[in-house]
Amino acid sequence: MAKVLYIDFERCIGCRACMLGCEECSGHDHLSRMFVDELNPGETVATSPTPCMHCVQPACAESCPVQAIQVTEDGAVLSASHEKCIACKNCTYACPFGIPRVDEQRKIMYKCDLCYDRTSKGRPPMCVSVCPTDTIQFLDEAEAKAKLDKQVQFKWDFGGTVIETRTVIGIPDLQTHRYGYNEVTEDVL
């Protein structure tokens, strides 16, 4: 079973270690593929890491005119192939999550590819390795999508277009307002 990113928004402390780890990775040219967003600047200091959501039907790859963005067999959506990418920015317009960026100097798109060099060999992605609070975890897909101790979301409705992603987001429990790690109890189910 393929492993996916699981991101628990509640645990993020905004340290930006994931961005640093991503920048330092070989081949990333000090351009982070991971973004840390302030959720509501001025109101709260809450932040959340935003990696590639690795959609089941990636709009970026389907909009690419030269098919530079490819999906691997285990579902990871790769960054643009250096030979093919023409920096047309179609993917940046197509992606509803705003993940692909274009390096204007080198005229090439860059985005998170789930550290495919590492994950294909069984290692977790760099952002998972460096996250000090376990905000970003690397779990089995089925396990992450069936999390019992927390509400998770992996289907996103953009005005009627439902996009299913492989990256799973754990969202705050607004029913009981419990946070952190919890034992699975009967009343939650």
Place this chain on the structure above:
Amino acid sequence: MIKRFEKYLRDISLNIRRETELDMNRRGFVAASLGLIAVFFLSSIPFVAQAYRKTVEEKPDRIKIAGPDELRVGDSKTFAYPNPNDPAILVRVSEKEYRSYHIKCTHLQCPIYWDKTSGKLMCPCHNGFFSVEDGSVLAGPPQRSLPSIKLSIKKDGIYAVGVIHGTHGGKTV
């Protein structure tokens, strides 16, 4: 069903799966194009066969068009052959020689008549002239000779037995 069809369309139009990347490279595209050409070719075979059968079936009947001395030398007679909408003319050019042609002018299909004084077949619309000897164009806008009708002259009359289609510009075959 609709979802599966959409997935199929996505699969054939989007080449984003890494494991199938080479199925849709340039070579695959060329192979698919050649396959499409082959499909078109094969699908045209029934139509070709039908058209061929039609041409084979078109062996015109043998009909009697005039009596043995119905026409005097230099006279003509119109008839229709092989179908009622194929008007034709029979001309007796000498004691023993007859000529017969379709009279739809090869320019714009005006009816041609036999001009006895000049000894030519003439089209009144745009002054086209045809030779009575072989149906070839002598003057005017027509580009093709007239289709001629094969005759069989018997004791009891003159029979039309077939059609020789006109050729471009020159003599009939």
